[in-house]
Amino acid sequence: MRAEVLAREQGGMWPWLGQRVTAVLVLVTIMVHLVLTHLFASVPLTFDDIGDRLASGAVLVNDVVLLLAVLFHGLNGVRMVLLDWGLSGGGRRVLDIVLWAVGVAAAAYGIWALWVWVS
Amino acid sequence: MSDITFHVKRFDPAVDKAPYYQDFVVPVEGSMTVLEALFDIQEKQDGSLAFRYCCRSSICGSCAMYINGRYRLACQTNVAHMGVPRVTVEPLPHVPLVRDLVWDMEDFFVKYEAIKPWLIRNSALPDTEITQSPAERLKLNMPIDCILCAACYSSCPSVWTEENYLGPAALLKAYRFEVDSRDEAGRERMPSWDNERGVYRCHTIANCSEACPKELNPTEGIQWLKGSAVRRRLLGRKK
Amino acid sequence: MSAKDRETANVGSGLWKGLGMWAWLLFRISGLILVGYLFVHVWVISQGRAGVDELNDLFDLFHHPVLVFFELMLVAAVLYHALNGVRIVLMDLGVGIRQHKTVFWAVMVVAAATLAVFAWQALPSIF
Structure with a gap:
């Protein structure tokens, strides 16, 4: 017990700080995203509406920032939940690798999906 | 009767x-x-x-x-x-x-000991007392009243789910020494609390503050420590 | 005898009546729901790759009353998570740590009011 408590894996500030920074980023970008999509948009929503909005560079940047920030925030949140379920040591390192892989793949997939309207 | x-x-x-x-x-x-x-x-x-x-x-x-x-x-x-x-x-x-x-309080006190609950001094000791301004002493008023009864420790969901999490009492003590103007630990004490079995396991649930029979606020101390880690690393501050 | 071998006292007691405890649990649950939705959302939008009509057909599905209701629940989860998150970030900045319960109810009033606006809009589509 004594040795386990005293030997602790270092680090933890970056995931914690990253969660706060992305929280604020998501809060701002998601408001822009939701207001444009639901308040100033035609009902029902169509393929062409999305194209009209993404034609603006600012909206495109907003949505890409939202995608990246929310992926980090969500997957980092999943990590936090799993750590609280008792994951530590080797399991934690595997989890970190898996979550980064999922995050990068999902980000690439999301941007690839958006590019239909850009190109 | x-x-x-x-x-x-x-x-x-x-x-x-x-x-x-x-x-x-x-x-x-x-x-x-x-x-x-x-x-x-x-x-x-x-x-x-x-x-x-x-x-x-x-x-x-x-x-x-x-x-x-x-x-x-x-x-x-x-x-x-x-x-x-x-x-x-x-x-x-x-x-x-x-x-x-x-x-069995053994784990509780091992965790308490882990945060080095004493003043760490590097400079030569003065011939007289190490003085402190009233404002500096005021910062100790809350955390110094902790009597290590472990009510907070027992009430914390992060303690329930992670047996090696330091817990609110040990972290409040870490705060008590880190915030002390006489303490010169620099980053010496930091490795004990600046990690995911330390302050980052605290999710600001604040059960500890509700449980404390001395009406202290461990959450406040832990939040100060998190901020302090950011100030030291990113802003180059001492505390 | 190590602590691990010992009987644990009063499991299930503690501060389950503490507000911070429920706020945290709901925060976790809403967060996990939103992560699930995030992936669904990315997949739906990616169907634009399949063609204009494919995506528009998919959008039409979302006018079904059940899905409109689910969408309203999603809005509730977003509002709860976002506004409780504001409270948490404020606490990280050292604001309102001692008043965290008051701040909680204040942000919940904002969440409820916003949800009411969304519900007002959505109700005609559900009934």
Whole structure:
């Protein structure tokens, strides 16, 4: 017990700080995203509406920032939940690798999906 | 004088398979506390009842218990003031039991020791006292009152789910020394609390502040430590 | 005897009546729901790759009353998570740590009011 408590894996500030920074980023970008999509948009929503909005560079940047920030925030949140379920040591390192892989793949997939309207 | 029923949780691992409750009726008079009622039970009814106590004046932190569903110090809890005919006395929740109301505090104190709970000085000691301004001393007022009763530790969901999490008491002590103007630890103490079994395991649930019988606020201390880690790393500050 | 071998006292007691405890649990649950939705959302939008009509057909599905209701629940989860998150970030900045319960109810009033606006808009599509 004594040795386990005293030997602790270092680090933890970056995931914690990253969660706060992305929280604020998501809060701002998601408001822009939701207001444009639901308040100033035609009902029902169509393929062409999305194209009209993404034609603006600012909206495109907003949505890409939202995608990246929310992926980090969500997957980092999943990590936090799993750590609280008792994951530590080797399991934690595997989890970190898996979550980064999922995050990068999902980000690439999301941007690839958006590019239909850009190109 | 009125008869009060004490519904006490009992457990002796040498004999019992599982904890059970036993009722004792105690004639309560005057300003009798729960601790005094336990003495009465031990002396007159059942000498095998085990509980921890020491100072009887809420400064040693030995007799923290779960009394009528609340974290209290038995010595500080006036039975008459509770105004109920029946008082349930249980050990602190979610901690390893030794016997009856006594639990195993070893892990708790190993964690306390891990944060180096003493002033760390690097400069030469002055011939006189190390002075402190009233404003600097004021910062210690809250954390210095901690008596290590472990009520906060027992109430924290992060402690329940991670056995090596330092817990609110040890982190509040870390805050008490880090925030002290006389402390020159620099980053020496940081590795103990600046990690995911330290401050980053705290999710600001604030059960600790609600449980504390001394009405302290461990959350406040832990939040200061998180901010301090950011200030030191990103802004190059000392604290 | 090590702590691990010992009986644990009063499991399930503690501060389950504490507001911070419930706020945290709901925060976790809403967060996990939103992560699930995030992936669904990315997949739906990616169907634009399949063609204009494919995506528009998919959008039409979302006018079904059940899905409109689910969408309203999603809005509730977003609002709860976002506004409780504001409270948490404020606490990280050292603001309102001692008043965290008051701040909680204040942000919940904002969340409820916003949800009411969304519900007002959505109700005709559900009934």
